[in-house]
Amino acid sequence: MKKILLVALVFSSQIWAQNNVDACKILSKINALIQKEHVQPKPVDDSLSVYIFDNLINDLDPGRNVFFTSEYDTLSNKYRLQLDNLIQNQDCEFITTIDVIYQKAILRNKSILEKLDKENLDYSLQDTVRVYKKAFPVYITPSNLEKTWRKKLRFDILTEIAGSSKNLDSIQANFESLINYYKGITIQNEICKINTELKRKNYITEKIFALFCTYFDPHTNYFSANSKSNFVSSLSKERLSLGFMVNLNEKNQIIIEEIDPNGPAFKNGKLKKGDQILSISNTKETLRVTCASMEQISELISSDANKIITLMIKRKGEKNFSVTLEKEVIKDEDNTVYSYVVEGKNKIGYIKIPSFYSNFENKNSSGCAEDVGSEIIKLQNDNINGLVIDLMDNGGGSMEEAIKLAGLFVHHGPISIVVDKTKRQQIIQDSYRGYLYKGPVIILVNNGTASASEFFATILQDYNRAMVIGSSTLGKATMQTILPLENDEDNFVKVTINKFYRITGKSHQSIGVIPDVKIPILYESIMQNESDYPTAFKNDVLTTSINFTPYIKHKLIHHLAKISHRRVQDNSYFNNIVALNKRIDAVVKNPKNTIPLEIKSIFEEQKEMTSITDDITNFKDETLNLKVKNATFNESLLKVYPSQRAIKEEQIKTLKNNHYLNEAIQIINDYFELK
Known part of the structure; x- marks a missing residue:
């Protein structure tokens, strides 16, 4: 022995x-x-x-x-x-x-x-x-x-x-x-x-x-072959998926929130909205939800290497049961451009860009810029007078797609400056003369707007081609690429190879893109920004003398911003957000140093947090009722693909009471009145 x-x-x-x-x-x-x-x-x-x-x-x-x-x-x-x-x-x-x-x-x-x-x-x-x-x-x-x-x-x-x-x-x-x-x-x-x-x-x-x-910067990172595959997949509008979305409830339980009618979960027929996931298994290991981190659970369930997943499900009033699903390549609706028409004083187009996805591996699939171009054409066929581009929570993606997209709105000329490790300045030009859309544009941004989406917003802002409204963005002005290690096909590094600057020589690195009109966003003061990372690059400015011609006078932008600012200050919805943010700050930023270890004190502490959570959950204003509808061409497509109608109806329902969209529309209306 x-x-x-x-x-x-x-x-x-x-x-x-x-x-x-x-x-x-x-x-x-x-x-x-x-x-x-x-x-x-x-x-x-x-x-x-x-x-x-x-x-x-x-x-x-x-x-x-x-x-x-x-x-x-x-x-x-x-x-x-x-x-x-x-x-x-x-x-x-x-x-x-x-x-x-x-x-x-x-x-x-x-x-x-x-x-x-x-x-x-x-x-x-x-x-x-x-x-x-x-x-x-x-x-x-x-x-x-x-x-x-x-x-x-x-x-x-x-x-x-x-x-x-x-x-x-x-x-x-x-x-x-x-x-x-x-x-x-x-x-x-x-x-x-x-x-x-x-x-x-x-x-x-x-x-x-x-x-x-x-250590070198927050966005340089190590990738195994599997994590590299997952990262690339996340920048695509088509990916291997089980075909459902989950959410955490107030008890930190993982609950199935939505089931994609085109995915394997729907075809299997055993899962229902509201089911609780108790454990997740691949062919090698099982993770119990209660004793694994969200990072481990996410890695197991989203990894492209795990094509077959078994879930243990709890449903009220029934015995626990298991469901085995095999992932399929399906269109990721949450990562795909979509558009609507909003009717009113002027007919306004709305385009949501969830990310700057690209056809990295699937050459038959269109990228973000091409999809936006298609939606613009559909909206123009319905004679829109202005356009709102929603970049809220768009974490970026392909810089190439962002450059192409800027070209749809800028006739020609320099759009950015890129600097490499040799300090060499390369001026990025819009390589295509002409533009697809030349009407007024409003861009919606928030703290979740990052990288390629910030890059795109700065181009249109510098050219006075669009007004940017919302809260300050993340503040990432760097570019990465994924490179394999020498003689190693299993290990990769996503390495920061460039810093990019605005055509004015300024940078939004660590400070974010500052909106023309600041509008309160829920949680904005406690969200992590680029400057919160200890190894983030500092903000700096280039000396440059690039000639470019703005599309409209800054005086008009400034005047529109003043009108909008007054309107936002008087808006009860945005004032309620300010009040909620103050309550959140008081709890998160100034917690009590000590809490007595007895039930009454802990109950009162939780009661305060629960009260805020309940107020946030119940905080909605359904009095807007904007007239949102599908573009004529998209409506006809739903007759061919009726399974998409439920998704579209849910998106329309949300947009009808979107106060940020409403303010963007008001600014476009002001623009036509002033002009």
Whole structure:
């Protein structure tokens, strides 16, 4: 038996050693590629080492209940300032060391949880929970680990109980039975999370690959062959899909929200809207929803490598059952351009561009610019007087598509300046003379408007070809490409190769595109911006003297903006958003430092959050009733493809009460009156 154990240990150490050698080779190739191609490469030094180490620890131990202080100190003293040297010296044994200590730590936590599962927790203790805004020091010691877990479990259980009812008296009357019920669920979910974590292969290695890349900037990243395939697929309007959409409910359960009538889930016939997904399986592993992260669940369910997926489903009033689905290539309606006509004082066209998708792999499929061109032609056949382009929550995509799209609205001339690592300035020209549409244009943007969509918006804004309204955009003015590592077909880097600037020489990097008319957007002050990333490029300005002629005088844009600003200030819908944002800010940005660890205080804390959530959920104004309809040609298409009608009707229903669209229409009406 001892001989077998010895052989197993030797074999295991050989695998670890080989994995470390392979990891170092990949890191070396990643560095070589970034140093060669990145627009602004940095030296591999102590700063990189600190960045990787601190972020890795924060990822592995975000709640500071995994590592002992002594373990952290050992790792910190040994590696925090040395990872750069070790990587350059091809010595990646640190990966094994960190992994071994991490697994030992979470197994230690598992043992404590199993022990506490058999014991009673004392809820009469006078105690508080401290709320931290940022990562805090590692403080766990062998003597206080169990005490920390007892405190954490009490807080988690009380939080679950507080959310089980809106009536505190009812909770207090049934407190003992609720404790027993939620204690079992909470502890088993924690154990399940640890078991899931123990099964993750190469997680720390790939996390280090990713951190090495994001040290150079937030958008340079490591891709395995599978993640690269998923990323490219996300930039397409056709993708492998199970044919349904999910959402998280208030209990963090995954619920089926929509089923695509053209997809495999609909054809299977077993799933219904409102079904709860309990677990997700491919041919190799099963993830229980309650004990896996959303990142793991998303990766398993969306990966192109997992073509056959089995779901365990819970439906009210029925026994749990499983459904096996095989993915099919279907049109992704949520990633496809669509348009409508809004009738009123003037007939206005509306085009939604969810992303700047392209035909990267399917040469028979049209890209975003071509699809927008088709929709413009349909709208012009209905004699529209103006056009609203909705780029809200458009995270970007293909820069080539953005350049083509700008050409549909600009006659000819320079549209942008691109700078590479040599600091060489290349002026991007609209290569096609003429334009497809020359009427007034309004562009809707928000914090989710990023990259290629910001690029497009700045071109039309600089030419006074469109007015931009909404909130400031993300602030990403860089361009990436996906490159394979040398002699390696399984590992890739999405590397930032260019920075782009407006034709004025200015940049929206880290500050976003500033709208001509700022309009309140829900959650805008707590959404993450480019400037929030620690490795984001700073804003800078180029010295340039490019000649270009704006289409209309800035004085007219300024006058229209003043009229719109006054209207927005008097609008009760937008004023309600401002009020909601203030309430959200008060809770998110200024949380209480400590919360008493007892049911009444936690209930009151949750009640405040629930009140805001309920007000946001119930916040809608259906008094607009805009006259939105399909373009004549699109209406005729629905007779050929009737399965699309339900989707179109839902989109029209949403647009009828869209206050941002309404304000855009009002600005176009003002334009014609002023003109």
